[in-house]
Amino acid sequence: MAIDKTDPSPQQPSKLRWGELDEDDGEDLDFLLPPKQVHGPDENGIKRVIEYKFNEDGNRVKITTTTRVRKLAKARVSKRAMERRGWAKFGDAVHEDVGSRLTMVSTEEILLERPRAPGSKPEEPKVAGDSLAQLGKGGAILMVCRTCGKKGDHWTSRCPYKDLAPQTEAFVDKPAASETSAAAAGSGKSTYVPPSMRAGAERTGGSDMRRRNDENSVRVTNLSEDTREPDLLELFRTFGPVTRVYVAIDQKTGVSRGFGFVNFVNREDAQRAINKLNGYGYDNLILRVEWATPRAN
């Protein structure tokens, strides 16, 4: 820091009565002084500030403050970060001094996309056309049912179709037919009755109550190589609950063989999917969607 006495500029004393300076000691007369000048920092980090003040004798003095900035930063900040400092500023920061602030709070308006308006009901997949139109628009939906794949409607444990999912042996603890009503009446330790044992439940007759979901199977051909099962699910879910998707993969090469299958809970949904998606352009190809002939076995 250096303090130079400079002569007051010739014009100023005419307006300024120097005698008053003593009386008004401490009064803010700084507006009479030339504005503060800031030079740099230059490429060596040297910053020079020139300001003018009145000293106690009422004389104008020039104060030059020379500081070296970024010396510490230079040692710590990576080369890449230093490069970034040279980038042109944009947005609200356009008018900021270079190097005056490293970060700033943005007041710019940023629009966020929401999957749907807050508080509104999730889209019903009833109208296939509308749902299809929304395909690919994306949007994060956190609640996804692992049984039927439906998003934003219910959790896996509440799935209305969970009975169709393969059950673990441990939970298919079925009482003998005569005990069923007693258990249901609550006289036993448990009042729980497996769905397959409830009144009105479809009897499959066999000892294995787990249903094979090969019903309502739809064959999809002319798929592009990079269409995977999740893609098919996305495409077909809009018509109704899907029990299974499968894409045939070449075991040797691991690439898709260009066809797959989608099984629906409801036959009508499968039919609607066929009507709507057969001939539907997907990934530059025209899909073929038909009823599948039952698997040989």
Place this chain on the structure above:
DNA sequence: GATGAGCGC
């Protein structure tokens, strides 16, 4: 153009 996997008593 094309019709899916697999445990092995």
